Amino acid sequence: MLKRDLLLMANRNLWRRRARTILTCLGVLIGTTSIVVMLSLGIGLKQGMEQTMAQWGSLEIVRIHAGMQFDREGNPIGEEQRLNDGTVAEIKAIPGVVAVSPIYNVHSEATLGRKRGHISLVGMDIKAMAELEFTLAHGRLPKPEERFTVVAGYQVINNFMDERAMRGGMPFNPAAQDPTELLDRRIRLTMHNQADHEKKQTFNVYVVGILDEQNMERAWEVYGSIADIKRMRDFMLEGTEQQGNMLLPSPFPAARAMAVRPSASAGRGGRDDRRDDYDSILLRTNDLADTKRISAALREQGFNAWSIADDLEGIEHTSRIIQAILGGIGSITLFVAALGITNTMIMSIYERTREIGIIKVIGASFGDVRALFLTEASLIGLFGGMLGLGLSYGISAIVDRIGSSYMLQGMLMGSGEAVYISVIPPWLALFAVGFAVLIGLGSGLYPANRAIRLSPIVAMRNE
Amino acid sequence: MKPILQAADVLKKYRLGSQVVSVLNGITLGVFPGEIVAILGTSGCGKTTFLNIAAGLERPTGGDIVINGHNLNKISEQNMAAFRRRYIGFVFQLYNLIPSLTALENATLPLVFEGIPPAQREKRGRVLLQKMGLGDRLGHKPNELSGGQRQRVSLARAMINNPRIIFADEPTGNLDSRTTEEILRLLISSVREMKQTLLLVTHDLDVAAYGDRIVEMVDGSIVRERTVSVPLK
Ligand SMILES: Nc1ncnc2c1ncn2[C@@H]1O[C@H](COP(=O)(O)OP(=O)(O)OP(=O)(O)O)[C@@H](O)[C@H]1O
Numbered sequence A: 001m002l003k004r005d006l007l008l009m010a011n012r013n014l015w016r017r018r019a020r021t022i023l024t025c026l027g028v029l030i031g032t033t034s035i036v037v038m039l040s041l042g043i044g045l046k047q048g049m050e051q052t053m054a055q056w057g058s059l060e061i062v063r064i065h066a067g068m069q070f071d072r073e074g075n076p077i078g079e080e081q082r083l084n085d086g087t088v089a090e091i092k093a094i095p096g097v098v099a100v101s102p103i104y105n106v107h108s109e110a111t112l113g114r115k116r117g118h119i120s121l122v123g124m125d126i127k128a129m130a131e132l133e134f135t136l137a138h139g140r141l142p143k144p145e146e147r148f149t150v151v152a153g154y155q156v157i158n159n160f161m162d163e164r165a166m167r168g169g170m171p172f173n174p175a176a177q178d179p180t181e182l183l184d185r186r187i188r189l190t191m192h193n194q195a196d197h198e199k200k201q202t203f204n205v206y207v208v209g210i211l212d213e214q215n216m217e218r219a220w221e222v223y224g225s226i227a228d229i230k231r232m233r234d235f236m237l238e239g240t241e242q243q244g245n246m247l248l249p250s251p252f253p254a255a256r257a258m259a260v261r262p263s264a265s266a267g268r269g270g271r272d273d274r275r276d277d278y279d280s281i282l283l284r285t286n287d288l289a290d291t292k293r294i295s296a297a298l299r300e301q302g303f304n305a306w307s308i309a310d311d312l313e314g315i316e317h318t319s320r321i322i323q324a325i326l327g328g329i330g331s332i333t334l335f336v337a338a339l340g341i342t343n344t345m346i347m348s349i350y351e352r353t354r355e356i357g358i359i360k361v362i363g364a365s366f367g368d369v370r371a372l373f374l375t376e377a378s379l380i381g382l383f384g385g386m387l388g389l390g391l392s393y394g395i396s397a398i399v400d401r402i403g404s405s406y407m408l409q410g411m412l413m414g415s416g417e418a419v420y421i422s423v424i425p426p427w428l429a430l431f432a433v434g435f436a437v438l439i440g441l442g443s444g445l446y447p448a449n450r451a452i453r454l455s456p457i458v459a460m461r462n463e
Numbered sequence B: 001m002k003p004i005l006q007a008a009d010v011l012k013k014y015r016l017g018s019q020v021v022s023v024l025n026g027i028t029l030g031v032f033p034g035e036i037v038a039i040l041g042t043s044g045c046g047k048t049t050f051l052n053i054a055a056g057l058e059r060p061t062g063g064d065i066v067i068n069g070h071n072l073n074k075i076s077e078q079n080m081a082a083f084r085r086r087y088i089g090f091v092f093q094l095y096n097l098i099p100s101l102t103a104l105e106n107a108t109l110p111l112v113f114e115g116i117p118p119a120q121r122e123k124r125g126r127v128l129l130q131k132m133g134l135g136d137r138l139g140h141k142p143n144e145l146s147g148g149q150r151q152r153v154s155l156a157r158a159m160i161n162n163p164r165i166i167f168a169d170e171p172t173g174n175l176d177s178r179t180t181e182e183i184l185r186l187l188i189s190s191v192r193e194m195k196q197t198l199l200l201v202t203h204d205l206d207v208a209a210y211g212d213r214i215v216e217m218v219d220g221s222i223v224r225e226r227t228v229s230v231p232l233k
């Protein structure tokens, strides 16, 4: 039997019982639509999150903060870990770690020409900068042999305000500030000693580069060599009793700094030798998988390790659960639809018993009869699946239109990229239709075998 | 000459509950190529049962059917369809056309299962239906045709493959005497023309008289055979 004849015949048989076929298709349509829409929501959610996440920082960077990790009951996880040169060396030795840098953070009053403000400075290993994904929009990175050269995040300029202009009644417009204004300029830093606030010292840093907009985490900070920043820090902490990193909260994000409980280490001995402990350690891995593995391993050891990938993992997990639940609902619907197809095909066999007998007598083989019924069942799947896919695209478009007006302000500030809540990638479209056809095919197996087993004379005797 | 169809001691028993009904009690019959054999018998004597067995639609309880050297008992159910397509044409009392198909489509249906392309099918169907006097009824559905016209479509369908043997089970049982004559003449003339063999089952002596040979059946056994000296046309 020619494929063409098979398809024509199957199609014609289906439309002989138009209402029933349409109703059966409807079951597949609803099933397919629910699966596709639900999966598309999951995909859209995940994609939107990844898009947002990637803006917040690199997925390959792990940050280790000073202090301890605590579980939900408030018990410390593992031994308390110090962040010193030994730790840096240890971390460098972990397989999968590409680059490591210790970090000191300081804050300072700053002056840039007529503009004044507060800035946050980060001291790190200059040699590791390129490896730690410091990418530039303008200028260059500091060189190890230089002193007091820095790169600034592209928002740092917005820490400065022209007070004289403002006093003169000019409205201050941050958006009008150009990041390149900082380039090749000297920033004057005025630092106060923390034990004696009257004690001041001035440091000058020279901006040699401006970071690009890739990484929002680094947008507001100024990066220089660790030796230079340590000198500033040493001046600030001179004469203080407390451990340095406790006085200087990690600038980002605030919530994470709260998790660090100073009380855990307070009151123990050896404070002085802890003063030089790093505020944090930054490391880079090869890929997302390594990031997850290494940051989990570090946490296991008691390090307060965090990466955006960890947040992403949580989102992925939630998204997976949502997808599983939603997909499950769709699967049940499709399963019911499959029963509908089987039922329709069995009914059709009852109606067409005589006809099946006739075509067998005039030479239809087992294969022909099976192919005919399987094709009919698959066609129901195909029609239902395609209509379902069409409906899904419609629903997806509506969801996007309604949803994006809510989502845009909330999730992506200032980003020009559109956020799709429901995404139907080509593979999902193909999968949906293919799956619907497979459901049809599967549902047709039992009826087709029944049709084959019909004895032609018994079928024709059927009155 | 070797028979094209040889039935040897064919038995058929049905089990109805605890009772065993014997419908065919050892039928032995040879049909030669080109021959027209009429099987005559009263209702319920087992004619249809024998014909079905001879055409491979039903398995005998005992005995063998050999068609053109092939023992049907040795052909699997799977291959029987291809075998029937190749050797056998069937005409029924109740036409057994497919209601949703046109006359042309019904007549050419066996060619569909043979995998013959539509254009060729249509050409062959047209020619044959023309010969059956249905040249102007090609596009009609069965319920738009008279009984006699339906049986002509059914004849065309049986012959479209040019089979070696045609089995006709009371092909005129539902027709009036004039139409009966037309149909039988048509059937016999095309069988003769194509040098086919015909096994014709009937309870009507007048119909049986169209055969070269009349085989009389009573209660599942052949009781008498006679050659018709001057067959009706
Ligand atoms: N599947 C079956 N089960 C039980 N008995 C059967 C079956 N098929 C046929 N018979 C019996 O076999 C006998 C012969 O039936 P068959 O149809 O061959 O008769 P027939 O000679 O063709 O009669 P008619 O001229 O009325 O068509 C009948 O008594 C019938 O009841």
Ligand SMILES: [Mg+2]
Pocket: B047, B048, B049, B169
């Ligand atoms: Mg009969």
